[in-house]
Amino acid sequence: MMILQNQPRIPGDERARQQFYGLDPQIETSLAALKARLIELARAVERALDRSAASLRSQLDSAEDVAIRDAVLAPLTDATHRVAEARRLLLGRDVDRPFRIVLMGRTMAGKSTLFEFLTGGDGASVGRGGQRTTRESHIGTVLGHDIEIVDTPGVGAMDGDADYAEAFSQVADSDLILWVATNEATQERTGRALEQLADYGKPILVALNCLRDVTDQLDLLDLLEEPDFVFGGDTLGNLKPIDRHLARAGGRYISAVMIHAQAALMSQSSDLTSDDASDIRLASRVGHLLTEIGVQKDRTADARRVASIGDFIRRELLDAASTTATVTKTVRMMLDTARGSLDDFVRRADRRVDDAHNELMAAFSVALSRRERWIERVDVSLSEAKINAAWASEMGLLKEEISADVDHAGRRLERDLNQIAFDVADDWSHLAVGEFQELGGRGAIWGNRLVKVGGRFATAVGTTVLGAKIGALAGTALGPGLGNAIGLVLGAIVGLLTGLLGLSRGIDWVSDKVFRSAADVRKRRRENVHDQLSPLLVQVNEQLAQAGEVVRATWQRAVEQEAARHSVRIDMLEQAERTLQHTMTMELEPVLAEVDTEIARDLLRIMGRGRAASALIRATRWRGAGIAVELPEPEFSELVLFPVPEDAERVLPTAASAVSSTSAIQLVRNLSDGVVTVREWTDLQVRVELTHPLALGAQEAWQALAWAHTGVRLSISEHIEGGAL
Structure with a gap:
């Protein structure tokens, strides 16, 4: 067990840092260069996906x-098109x-106001209490500030899927989300929008808007004289x-400001005196919001711009990697x-072939038993020629029975x-085979998270899983080869029976003169028939046993040929898996790492850490x-000694x-504000205990970052003094 004290993260003294490490070179950040590099990386992903698709097609x-x-x-083609579209944008x-x-915010929260x-x-676009007043996004400029602001449709209206999609179409190009909330209950659809915003990783500022109507003079007076009450x-x-x-998605808002948007807009009325307008504006508390925005x-403007440009393409690249991981x-x-069903089929088929062979041999035995009884019952008083003719006829019937x-x-x-x-x-189409094993790198992990973003990928997953079940059904159905092979057995067995020795040979009578009575003659003749024909049945039985083994071998070969046919499909799928795995680990993941590294390098430069930016190896x-x-x-x-401010990242x-x-422990130490106790430390897993509670979603985020950056599984538990573990 090892106990680590919390890692201080307040920025160190700049003068002390310079004394220790010297002046930090100031390197200008070029947004145009970053954009060009990200476009180049997106094109690399398109080419990788195209190559993978071409290989899979062949x-x-x-x-x-x-x-x-x-x-x-x-799914790969769709992902390629989305990356290409993001690159063009x-x-x-x-x-x-x-x-x-x-x-952003729910319908009628006061966004348009x-x-x-x-x-x-002038307030012309403000709703009058009806649902879905704003149906399209509107762009304007904040008065007195070099800031663009976009008004989007509400995300909580009934039948508002189009509004929801329109609002989120503006998110990727934003530097800050201003979430307008009210004191009314948060709807489930609104909650899903918040989770999706957290998945985007955008900074969120909350404006808690008071909905008290102050158009009435008495209500307005209450706001001016008793704002806390209002x-x-x-x-x-x-x-x-x-x-x-x-x-729930590991996010949080920067800060929250309470405002009265209606009063703020009212303060701009030309009907008010400057003093009245000033009083109403002050009472609306919108100044606090403007200060926070400023x-x-x-x-953070420069850092947010770098992150915004990077995230514009990064999400589609992550989605492409996630798609590739899920296709894999x-x-x-x-x-x-294919493997399991083939093994299952061969096992059951072998058992059924054995049963069929046993049934066939039993039928042969019954057929021979009839001939044995015929020998015992044949009328020996008949002439030699007639008995031989009857025997030949019986052998013909035997052939027909055996063939049948x-x-x-x-x-x-x-x-x-x-x-x-x-x-x-x-059976196999209903089994959940191939559980989502770790495919290596961030693709698999981000795949789980990105399924929540938009939902389009979940549909693709369902489609491909359906394809797996279709493949299972088609892959195990018998081909024409097996039926043909079984049919050929009939011709083979007839040929064997035709060539049996002795089937055309009849009996030879021994002279009857030595016998004194007719009874003695019949007895002697019956003995001759038995002695001469029974050995023939023994020969037939031996030949039928051999024929049965030939039949069994033919049936078995038919099953083996069917298995070989499906083994080709297994080889094909193994090759496809290798192709996808190579695309994921050798092409997509390095590009994703390079995207994060380029963004981190520019962020470090903006933060005045040019030395670290130049030395940066990789980032996640x-x-x-x-x-x-x-x-x-x-x-x-x-x-470590002189942390950078956490204004943006x-x-x-x-x-x-x-x-x-x-490295995993270093991450936890930098993330935690309290004491970190290391309970287990191996090459593949680290288990730590914290003395302070984690916010909902933080544990998942920490563990995911540790896995994506180091490949080490991080397990976190909390031990609060005086509380339960």
């Missing part, structure tokens, strides 16, 4: 595998545009649902299904094997946690010389 070239091919290629983006704020005030509007209510209680929904712009999972499911037995057994076997194939396919960003940076010495120690240094598990 690998899955069988006409029987159309469903499998479509299930694999459709980024290409046309003005990186020098003003700081951009996007207004606040927008009208901030942009100096605002009233449980402010903290109103913020708790927002806290909860954001925390602080965010002044302190689907192929793995198909592969598990073989044909009947073969057809039953074919029908039963087809039923076995159907049952196996049905995670919403709700921060950005982990890997640095060599002495840059690592410099960031929390920077978490890890040492390039440290092993992965040590």
